[in-house]
Amino acid sequence: MSDAVVPHRNAQVSRAGAGWFRRALDSDIFYSFRRSKLTMVAAAITVLFFLLAIFASWLAVQNPFDPAQLQLINSRISPLWTADGQSPFLLGTDEQGRDVFSAILYGMRISLAVGIAGVIFAGALGIGLGLIAGYFGGVADSVIMRIADVQLTFPAILIALLVNGVAKSLLGNRLDEMSTLAVLVIAIGLSFWVQYARTVRGSVMVEKNKDYVAAAQLIGLPAPKIMLRHVLPNTMGPILVIATINLALAIITEATLSFLGAGMPDTMPSLGTLIRIGNNYLFAGEWWIVAFPGIALAGLILSINLLGDWLRDALNPKLR
Amino acid sequence: MMKPVLSVRNLEVEFVTRRATLRAINGVSFDIAKGEVLGVVGESGAGKSVTGLAVIGLIDPPGRISAGEIELSGTRIDHLPPEEIRRIRGKRIGMIFQDPLTSLNPLYRIGDQIIETIRTHTNLSETAARRRAIDLLAEVGIPAPERRIDGYPHEFSGGMRQRVVIALAICAEPELIIADEPTTALDVSVQAQIIALIKRLGRDHGTAVMLVTHDMGVIAETCDRVAVMYSGRIAEIGPVQEVVRNPLHPYAKGLMGAIPTLAGEDKRLVQIPGSMPRLSAIPRGCPFNPRCAFAFDRCHVDRPEPITQGTQAVACHLFEPAETAA
């Protein structure tokens, strides 16, 4: 099927790309997918979470970010199935009368948005730097890779916290919700670019020595452009694996930052913010305010991790 | 007549995989007498190493011995409980592997590895075991053994390491030594020394030796008898001079380097055409039939059984007594 879909102009690329694609769709990956019930469950949960986040505004009983929709009379209601439960608050409400279920939907949207944007930013940064390091070599290579080495020894959370603190200091009061979100994305991107850079750099170094590059240069074709068409399809598999596992890490990092009070503010909470808020009510016995966002976060990360593990095994049998 | 040290009868080894059960060894029988060196020769994948591992009880799941008998000096050892076969390994059967560079644990001094083995199989004290270890190192030709005993494996050259491995294999004076390609990983100049050492040890201690190799030169030089294996079976077995000078089985002929053409004129062949079938695709009848210049109808149908021809035994329909062959 893939041959028919791919345009002819890129025949060279499409063969490499389609080769990978066909291999990916080939029996092995689907065999392993169908064989692992756990992976199927994880995939279903991940898709469900994504759908819940995307359609949050339709599914929620209220907009938890709109103070006008919150009523204090509805505060601290326990979940529906407990003695004091009230409809329509399935998972209860917090001290501001915010429906926990609605807050989770909106919070999940923020968590996923920051996580995905962070992974994309990290990927773009890492792939870019990896290409530069691999293609130019020399000083550029050693500078980039040395930074990568040093950074790899520091935990991402520390780097993200520092970036966050510096941004806060520079922006001061001008830091509103959207720019906080942007700062988080940058902080996560700067914390996770190294793996992409290493993978891409390695692949570029391999390709660089192949005959077709020299041939392209001889007949005056732009070698970097041609290499890119070979390098990117070759690294797609590993990058996809890194991205999946990094998505889980990015979501954890965002949640941790928000939990530590260095992330999303109370006015636009992510799952981590919700857990930080809910944590204050744990001693009062209002466990549901923290428990459900916690379960949602754990479930999301666990499913993405399971998918990532499976993807790694399926795409790269050598890593098993 | 004296009982042979090792007697293998109709041995079968299977590997159970997701797709199918593969038979790596299929009906192998041979004996090795005291002080005798039996060479086992064949292409890689013919089942030589698996045979050796089966004898010493190191076939790991998913592999298993599915049929046949292995007797060591008259006692069956093929289905002993793990603990009992463990006691036989290293004590009554010594084994030498192909790559001396990876056979020794890099984090332990070689002396500790020898002493550990000696003390596993004997009641010697630490100091007595150490004295014995030094004697052993001297016996296998390691210079200055009192000093070298405290060295780490990486401090020894490949040939010296193989000597240490041999010392480890003989430290409990085994009745049988299985040497699995003991010289393949070594420099050519060292190979001869190691072969000479194995031969000398066999002679001095009356040890039976099963020498697995794909090097016909080594076989011709070292062995008393030779078994030619193909696709998990013994194609031909007999005294080494006979098999080398007058191979009967078409495969053995090919292996010895000369095979007569149908026209009758002798012609040196560099190789036998084709390659050995994979375990999952062994043809019906004689496994050699796709590559055999003499194959006839029956070779595609019946599996040939060993037929005695003088001192040799050959599994080939060409040597069937006239009345049954016709």
Place this chain on the structure above:
Amino acid sequence: MLAFTLRRVLQAIGVMLAVGVIAFAMFRFAGDPVSQIVSIDTSAAERASIRKSLGLDDPVLVQFAHYFINAVQFKFGISYQFRLPVSSLLMERLPATMELAICATLFAMVFGILMGVYSALRRDTVLAKLFQAISLIGISLPTFLIGILLIYLFAVTLGWLPSFGRGEVVKLGWWSTGLLTVSGLKALIMPAITLGLFQMTLIMRLVRAEMLEVLRTDYIRFARARGLTTRAIHFGHALKNTLVPVITVAGLQFGSVIAFSIITETVFQWPGMGLLFVQAVQNVDIPIMAAYLLMVSLIFVTINLVVDILYTVVDPRLRATVGRAA
């Protein structure tokens, strides 16, 4: 060996210099040191004179040199929030973090190694599968959720353990320890488990993978062929070879444990450096952030250096290659 050590020391100094530049840049450019010291109604002239007295008008390189010289003497400036020297704030809180990190690492190593070895040797048992599941959950659950869960179970519901703080501490010179009182030890349990859990799963996965790898090596096969007991092979040969890389990783991870204690300390309001750092980030207290970065980097770099050098001591092969290179 000496040249190797020297090269590693130089590398470490290079890394520290790079981190120093970042810390200085944060200190100097992210946040104006003057406006943090003065009040809103300080006149422009006064501000200018303070700028001058703080040396903020000097060339950047001079300022960096100043900062660097001060940092080497553990002078990191004055905290914006506390109006106290940053170094004394950090020193006061160092013991709490170190005790927590050391206990967490010990917990992680003991249980990680035990669980890893078990799940490598008894791969298909229910318990091994359970350990695998725990490791996946340990990697997937954010640290703060684990902390909250433990607090809810053991502090809120059962009331067995305190949910925050260090309990009673005893002063040993300038070091304050919680290890000598019952309440101090009780307060340590949950934070140490919370902090160590992630490392434990990491070590367990690593031990399992390494051990399975080692069990496949030739020297383990040869050790079996020598008839060594299963116990000697697993716990003598395999474990020793497994632990070399594992201990390296665990050692290298100690720096991460200190950094990760930021989260644990926040959850349990543990009065360590991490909590101080989080408060500094929340309140934009740049001098503390910069100093914390320098402190943690110093710990990281020192550990890396020590582990690298120790590694060559543990592994004789490495010792040899390093010796040759030197």
